[in-house]
Amino acid sequence: MSQVIAPPVPSAPPAARRRDPVPWLLLLGTVAQVALRLWLARARTAPVADPDDTSYLAGARWLAGGPGADLTGHTFYQAGYPLLISPLHWFTDDPATVYTGVMAINALVGAALFPMGVAALRRLGLGRRAALPLAFAAALLPASTFFGMFALTDAILPTLVLGWLLLLDRFVRTGRAVDGTLASLVAAYACFTHSRGEVVLAVHVLALLATRRREMSAGLVMAAGGYLAASAVNDALRRSLYPGGARDMAGLLQERLTSVSGQAWSLSGMAGQVWYLVVGTWGLAGIGLVATFAALGRRETRLMAGVLLTTTFGIAYASEAALADEHRVGNFAYGRYLALLALVYVLIAVAVLFRATARNVLRASLAGILIAAGTGATVLLYAGTRLRTHQFIGFDFPETNFLTQDRTQFRLVLATVVATGLLTVLVAAGLLAGRRSGGVWAVALVLLVVNATAMVDIMGDGKRVAPTPPLPAASERGGVVVDRSLHWVARIKLTDPVWWTRIGWIDAAHRAPARGVCTVVVPAATDGTPPTGTWPGHPAGWLTRTGGAGVAAWVAWYDPHCGAATAATGPAAGRPGGH
Template sequence: MTPAIAPPRIPAASATPAPPRPARPRALPWLLVAGTVAQVLVRLWFARARTGPAADPDETGYLVAARWLAGGPGGDLTGHTFYKGGYPLLLSPAYWFTHDPATVYTLVMGINAVLGALLFPLGYAAARRFGLGRRAAPPVSFAAALLPATTFFGAFALADAVLPALVLAWLLALDRFARHGRAADAVAASLAASYMATVHTRGTVLLAVHVAALVAVAAARRNVRAAAAGGCVAAAGQAAGMVLNARVRAALYPGGARDLAVMLETRLTSVPGQEWALSGAAGQVWYLIVSTWGLAGVGLVAVAAVLVRRRAAAADRTMAAVVLAATFGIAYASSAALPDEHRVGNFAYGRYLTCVALVYALAGAAALARSGGRTALRLTAAAVLAVEIAGLCVTAYAGERLRTHKFIGFDFPEIMFLTDDRAALHLQEATLVACGLLCGFLALSRLGGRRAAPAMAAALAVVGLAALTFAMGPSPRRQSPPPPFPGPAAGGVAADVSLNWVARVKLAYPVWWTRVGRVDIRAGRPPARGVCTVVVALPDGTPPEASWPAHPDGWRPHTGRTGPDGWVSWHAPSCPAARRQ
C-alpha cells in the first residue's frame, strides 16, 4: 500500500551518520497477541445475546449453505440472491460439533470474532506501511479495528464479517509484490483475491483489479515469471471457487437464483440506469467517509494525491490506483446491480464498502498524525469538501425519497448514532457531526511529538465503542429461540407454495433435521410419503382450523405465528410431533 504522506528527504550534505538500528522490541509480538485476544472478546461481547438469524434471507442463505457443506440437509432458496460458498465454507466446522441451531449460531459468532480480530495485527502492518512509528501504530490500529464498519456486521452471519480482513491481507501481500517482485508475494495475494471472489460478488471486482495490478507490476519491474505465477494461482483459485459455487447453486437453488445480470445490463446501457448507479456510488462514498468519522475522507484524499505526486515511487502509484479502483469499482458495480426496493438504503448504503473502510481510516489517521500543520488542515478541508459533494449528489438524485421510502436501521448503524435517530436518515446532520469529529481528530493531531497518535487512538476507540453500543441497542438476556414446531425434531417438513417468502426462509435454518420441501394444498393431493408437518399461510383473522380446509383426516393444526408473515403448522397423526400434542 502507499503511505499517505511521503517522508521528508534529508540532503546528503547535511546528513549525519545513522545511529545503530535498535533491536526489535521483544514485547511487540506479545502486544499483538494480547490486542488480538482483546479484539475477540469485544466482538463476542457485542454478539453475546445473538442466537439466530435476523438479516434474512442473507444470514439464512449462508447458514444453510454451511450446513449442507458439512453434510447436513440443505434448503430451497430458489428465487433469492445467490449467496456464494466461500464464507459458508468457513462456518461449516460449527456443524461438526452440534446440530442445535442456537449453539451453531453461537459458534458462528465465535468464528466471526476470531477472523474479525485479525484486523488488529493486519492493521498494525498497514499502519506501519502508512508511516506510523512502532509506538504509534499499535494503539491507532487497535482503535481503528473497533470501527462499527469493521465490527458491526461481525455480529451477523454475513460475508461482511470476514471481507475486511481478507481485503487488508490481499493489499498487504500485493504491496510487497509491487515493491519487491517476489513470486511468493504474488501467490499469496492471488490466493486472497481468488478466495474473495468465492466469498462475494464484490470479490469478483477485486479479482479483476488484482489481475490488472499483476500485469502493471510485471510491466514496471519486468518480472514476468513472478506475475505469471500469481496469475496461474489466481486462475486456479477462481476455477476451484466456480466449482464450489456451482455445487452450492445446484443444491440450494434448484429453481434458479435471482438474476441480477439483466438488471446490471439495463443500468449500464441506459441514461436513467447510469444516473442510478453513479448516484448510488456517490452515496456509498458518502457513507464510507461519514461512518469513519471523516478519517476515510482524509485517507481517500491522501491516497488520490499519490497518483499526481511527481516524486511518488512506481509501487506507491500502483497501490494507490489499486485501492481507488477497488473502491470505486465496488461502489459503482454494486449500485448498478442493486434492485430498487423502495428503501432509503438504495441511495446511501455503507455495507458494500466496509471491506475498505479500515484501509482508508488508517491512511487518514496516519496522514493527520504524521503531517501536521498546513498539510493536515488541507487534507481535512479536502475531505470535508468530498463528503459534502457526495452528500449533495445523493440529495439531488433521491430528493423526497430519502423521507418517503422505507428506512431500515440495519442499513445505517453509524448514522443513527451520529443523529440520535433510529427512524429516519438526516443526511446533512450526519455529515456535519462527522465533520465535527474529524476536526476534533485534526486538533489532536496537532499535539505533536508522541502524544498525537495515542490521543487520536483513544478518541477513535471511545467514539467507535459508543457507536457500537448505540447500534446494537440494549442487549436482552440470552435466550434460545423456541423450536419451530411442537414435539421432537423428526419427520419430513413441507411448506405450502402460497406461504410468504419471509416465513419460508425463516423456517429453513431452525428446521435443521430435514430439507423443507414444497407442497400445493390447493391441488387436493395428500402430502408426499414421510412428510409429517405441512406449514401453510395464516392470514390475519383466520382461525388455524380454517387455514387448510381440505386437510387429510387426522391431521391437526398447531398455532403458529400471526401477522403479515403468519403461518400455522399441520401435523400428521402418526408422526412424533403430533403425538406430543
C-alpha cells in the first residue's frame, strides 16, 4: 500500500488585527470638545465678570514678573489658576491676545472632561461603546462649560475634582501608593485654586485616614507638602496684590456659625445651591444624589459615596456661611459653588439609567424631583419677597435663564417645572429605546442637543466683547494713578488694559502727580460738567480722554509729551510705586 502524502495546504493569512478604535475616538472627541469650546468663546477678548475676571488676570501678570495690581478690600483670589495662565505673559503683553490665550487654555482643560468622563462611566459599570457618546454629551454640560468662557478658576475646578475622585477611587480599590500620592497632589492643587478646594483637601485627608492602609502615608505627606507650598505662594500673592488686606471672610464665617440667624442663612443657602445643582443639570443631578445616598448602604461603595456627599454639602454650607449679604438674588439660590461637582452627579445618573432596573430608575427620578421641590420650597420660604426685590444678576443664573427664557428675573417654580420636563424626556429616551445601543444613543443625543442649545443660548449672539477703551498711547511709558474717589468698578476695569504698570493712587484735588506719572484718572462728572472741568488743578498742557459708563465713567488726564520724556529716563521710570 502506498501512502500518498499531499502537499501542505498553505494556511489562510491570519486575519488582520483590527485596531482598537477607542483611542482614536477619544482623541477625535477631545479635539471636538476643544473646538466647540473655542467656538463658544469666539467673542471673548476682554474680562466682564469683574472683579473676579480681572483679579485672576492681574495675579497671572504678577506671577509672570509683571506689575500686578492693588486689589485691597476685594476677595482674595488664589494663585492656582493664575499660575496656570501666567506663561501667556512670556509671549505677549497685549491684553486681548492674553485673554484669547486664556480661552484656549480653558478649552484644553475643559475638554479633558470627555476622556475622564469615559473613565468614570467605565468605573461605574458601563461598556466602552456606551461610555463614549454619553461622556461626550455630558462634558458639554453648562455647569462644566460656561465658566470656561471667562478667566475664572471655575473653568478648571470640574476637571480637577473629577480627576481627584478617579485617582482616590483607584487608591481605595487598589491600595497603590502612587494613586494616593497623585490624588493628594490634585487635591492640594484644588486647595491652591479656591477656598472650595480647602474642603476637597480636608475630605481627601479624612478619606486617606479612613482607608487604614499603610500606603496612605505617602499621600498624607504629599497633601501636607502641597498645602504648605500652596500657602506660601498664596501668601506672597496676598502681600503683593492686597497691601491693605483682603475682604475678611473668616470673620463673617465665624459670625454665621455662632448665631441662629447665621445658621438659618447658611442652611437655606445650602438648600438653594442643591436646588440649583439639580435644576441646572436638567434634573439628572437629583438622580445622582439619590444613587450616591443609596451607595452609603453598600460596603464596597460606602467610602467614596461618603467622600462625594461630604464634599458636596461641605462646600455648599461653608461657601454660603462665608457669603456676604450683597442684596442679590444669588445669595439665596446659586449654582456656581457646586458647579465643580455637577458633571460627577450627571455621570452617576447616566450610569443609573443604563444599569438599574426600570423600576429603580423611576424611583430615583421621582426622588430627585422631590429633592428639587423640597430645596426649592425652602428657598421660597426663607427668601420670600427678597427674590423679587433684591438685585437679579443674569450671570448668576445661566441655566435657569435658559430654562425660563427670561434674563430679567428669577423664576424658581418655572425653572423647576421645565427641568422636570427635560428629565422626563431623558429618562423616557433611555427606557423606551432600550438598554442597548439604541437607548444609549437616544439619551446621548437628547443630552447633547439640550447642553449645546443651552450654551448657545447662554452665550448670546457671539458679538465680540469690547475691551475697556485704552488709555492714551503716551501713557504706556509712564505711571498711571487713579483718584481715590474713582468708583471701584472703573479702577478694576482699567487694571487689565493698563498692562505696563501697577496703577497707583492720588488725591487729585490736593496733590500734584509724582514724577514719572503720565496719566491721572478721575471720575467723570455727573452734573454735566465737561471732561475738561473734572480736574481744575491739572498741570498745564495735559489733555483728556473719556471712558467707562455709569458709575464707572472716568476721565483720563494725560501728558501728551510724557512718553518721550520718560523714554529717556529708562524703563524704571515707567513703573513707579504709586502707593
